[in-house]
Amino acid sequence: MIARTTAIAGIGATEFSKDSGRSELRLAVEAIRAALDDAGLRPSDVDGLCTFTMDSNSEIAVAREIGAGDLTFLSRIGYGGGAACAIVQQAVLAVGAGIADVVVCYRALNERSGRRFGQAFASPDADAGWHLPMGLATPAAQVAMVARRYLHDFGASPDDFGRVAVAARRWAATNPRAWFHGRPITLDEHRASRWIAEPLRLLDCCQESDGAVAVVVTSVERARDLARAPAVIAAAAQGSGTGQYVMTSYYRSPVAALPEMGVVARQVWAQSGRRAADVRAAVLYDHFTPYVLMQLEELGFCDRGEARHVIADGRLPVNPHGGQLGEAYIHGMNGIAEAVRQVRGTAANQVPGDGPVLVTAGTGVPTSALLLEPVDAQP
Amino acid sequence: MRAGRDPVNLPMIRNWLEAMGDTNPVYERDQVAPPAMIQVWTMRGLAPPIAGDPLGDISEKLERDGYAGVVATDSAQTYHRLLKIGEEITVRSRLESVTDPKRTALGEGRFVTTVSTWLVGGEPVGEMTFRILRYRPEAPVETEKTAKLRPVVTADNTFFWDGVAEGQLRIQRCQECGSRRHPPGPVCPACGSFRLGYDVSAGAGTIHSWVVHHHPPVPGRRGPFTVALVDVDGVRMVGEYRGPRPGIGDPVRVFFDDGLPLWRPDVPQLEPWTLEVTPTLVVSTALATRDHQNVHHDRDAAVRLGSRDIFLNILTTTGLVQRFVTDRLGHTTTVTGIRIRLGAPCHAYDTLTFTGQVLPDGVEVIGRTATGTHVSGIVAVQR
Structure with missing residues (x-):
């Protein structure tokens, strides 16, 4: 039983920049200390740590630096940004199983000033x-292959990708935390931006960032007594699809789909007793614009091939922080922090209401999602 | 407006054909000039520059500004009709554009584009858009050698890469249930059998999707290049695609290059032509095209200017492209246009190999040396 047993009690982050000037370990420590302060907890309260397999900071180094004591739960999830919500699920499972009481999930990276994920690297992977x-x-380029097929299958146009970027940058423009604060773009600017991998242009690609985000997970019961209103975890799901590859699931049909997000979606609605129509705001992983459209379809917000209309008419607030296109690329973890703020009612671009907020992790890879809602919400 | 030195004449035509090694008898029989010779009639040869020539003026100015290097990059010629022996040719040229300074592989440079029209009397008989790069020669930047990304060969896929080495496209097939799959693995996911073999594919597929990679650079490759996801024999595979801009559903055929399977349009291929580029070829063709730039006949001068040796001039490359196409498609084929882009220079002692394929809108020709692509382009023909 996962639904509504745990909550995110604290969130913390560094500034988002292009050159932090600090080690990734220090970024991790800064974000974790901020998250613990936010929750009203001390480092000595932490008994679990979770992060991405890609994170360079070992749990034990982090524990030493923040001044944590004994740990009873250490865990990592693979597949790049697909891990973002899955590491929170790890924390939920650990707390639910009674293995740990306070689990911190963190991700710290100098992705712009250090190793840039968008470059081409040799890999020994078969x-x-x-x-x-x-x-x-x-x-x-790997996403562009899917994007071209999406355009073909559904008669969509590159402008439909552009509208995702324009919407994200419009939200970011009014989010002081966002790198692109005060810098909206037009569809014409999207059309004029240079090719990266046709049919994707520069403005279809998220930015590259330095920074760190951490969230603190504990039981709903304990969270009630802490400093902040709990963001209750109504669902936490992970999923991999049939014929799954990392960014290159081209050998299954159809190519222009994200069945792994479908696996996640079915669990989210089943765990929470909610449905897509209940969602107040969706924080969708946006490393590349086409996958925002495909996620909306897999998650049940619209039929296949129809997501462009959801974006065009603005019926669902998507990425009100500006997403990774507009705020920062912290491998999806900044999206979780935004979902918490939306639940608390403290977001820069607050979406009114008390409905649940959905947040997803990296797409094109085994992925994950969370559904967060205020404490004592009635599904 | 400038007149050619001589009218179209048989001695120059014969010299040109001889230098190119072009044995096409049609020109002499019909008393016409080879289309690719058009620029030759109005080459200035050794005549001194004339004042007030817009092209000469810009060239001089750029040279004074330090853009001492010059290299032709693009030539697009259209031939409205064949030129008859005895016809007097004039040329009208204008400067179309000079770009702002750009970073190029050779150094900072500016592209100069000119447009020329050849006339007989008042009748336009041919046109050319010609682009050169004027650059400040600089020592090549020491860059880290970027080795091409190589296949990952494992016990589960050795058969595939052995096949590529032998020029075969092998697709894994279960010997138990007959299912095909790609990429291959150690076990059949359909029935669980470890008894796996392969079929040799005929290599005919269709494009399922495709991308054009522009940025960032991929080690060992020069962009932009196209990569396709191909449906073939019930499986899909990813490979570089070489050819004109493709579309989803287009038929393609496999070929092999540098240890990899690649895809090209499934259209008739011209039998390749390999040419040993001797100094005699470089010099005789330069003179037959009335191009007396020293880099095409004077090895010392070429070396002094940073080249390895003397190299082919663009008029010759154009002529060789024409010869390749008419030799392969038949001597009665009339060439109505040659649009080429120049890449790596073709030096004396290089081996130049032409390949070509017949596309709906012309014949695509690529000429490669060991260094890289010397020329690529499209030849428009009437058959």
């Missing part, structure tokens, strides 16, 4: 060996 040597060597 799966990668069917793509990288053929020249399909960057995440943008």
Whole structure:
């Protein structure tokens, strides 16, 4: 039983920049200390740590630096940004099983000033060996292959991708935390931005960022007594699809779909007793614009091929912080923090209401999602 | 407006054909000039520059500004009709554009584009858009050698890469239930059998999706390049695609290059032509095209200017492209346009290999040396 047993009691982050000037370990510590302060907890309260397999900061180094004591739960999840909500699920499971009481989930990266994920790297991975040597060597190019097929299958146009970017930058423009605060874009600017991997342009790709985000998970019961109103975890799900590859699931049909997000969606609605129509705001992983459209379809906000209309008419607030296109690319973790703020009612672009807030993790890979809601909400 | 030195004449035509090694008898039989010779009639040869020539003026100015290097990059010629022996040719040229300084592989440079029209009397008989790069020669930047990303060969896929080495496209097939799959693995996901073999594919597929990679650079490759996801024999595979802009559903065929399977449009291919580029070829063709730039006949001068040796001039490359197409499609084929882009220079002692394929809108020709692509382009023909 996962639904409504645990809550996010605290969130913390560093500033989001292009060059933090600090080590990733220090960023992690800063974000975790901020999250514990936010929750009204001390480092000595922490007994569990979870992060991404890609994170360079070992749990034990983090524990030493923040001044935590004994740990009873240490866990990591793979598949890049797909881990974001899954590490929170790890925390939920640990707390639910009584293994740990206060689990901190963190991600710290100097992704712009250090290793840039958008570049082409050699990989010893056998799966990668069917793509990288053929020249399909960057995440943008790997997504572009799916994006081209999406346009073809559904008669969509690159402008439909552009509208995702324009919407994200409009939200970011009024979010002081966002890198692109005060800098909205027009559809014409999207059309004029340079090709990265046709049919994707520069403005279809999220930014590159330095920064860290941490969230604190504990039981709803304990969270009630802490400093902040709990963001109750109504659902926490992970999923991988049939024929899954990392960014290159081209060998199943249809190509222009994200069945792993469908796996996640079914669990989210089943765990929470909610449905897509209940969602007040959706924080969808947006490393590349086409996957925002495909997620809306997999999550049940619209039929397949119809997501462009959801974006165009603005019926559902998507990424009110500006997303990774507008706020920062912290591998999806800044989206979780935004979902918590929306639940608390403290977001820069607050969406009114008390309905649940959905947040998803990286797409094109095994992925995950959370549904958060205020304490004592009635489904 | 400038007149050619001589009218279209048989001696120059014969010299040109001889230098190119072009044995097409049609020109002499019909008393016409090879289309690709059009620029030759109005080449200035050794004549001194004339004052007030817009092209000369800009060239001089750029040279004074330090853009001492010059290299032709693009030539797009259209031939409205064949030129007859005895016809007097004039040329009208104008400067179309000079770009702002750009970073190029050779150094900071500016592209100069000119447009020329050839006339007989008042009748336009041919046109050309010609682009050169004027650059400040600089020592090549020491860059880290970026090795091409290589396949990851494992016990589960050795058969595939062995096949590529032998020029075969092998698709894994379960010997128990007959299911095909790609990428291959150690076990059949359909029936669980470890008894796996492969079929040799005929290599005919269709494009399922495709991307054009522009940025960032991929090690060992020069962008933009196209990568396709291909449906073939009931499986899909990813490979570089070489050819004109594709579309989803287009038929493609596999070929092999540098240890990888690649895809090209499934259209008739011209039999490749391999040419040993001797100094004699470089010099005789330069003179037959009335191009007396020293880099095409004087090895010392070429080396002094940073080249490895003397190299082919663009008029010759154009002529060789025409020869390749008419030799392969038949001598009665009339060439109505040659649009080419120049890449790596073709030096004396290089081996130049032409390949070509017949596309709906012309014949695509690529000429490669060991260094890279010397020329690529489209030849428009009437058959």
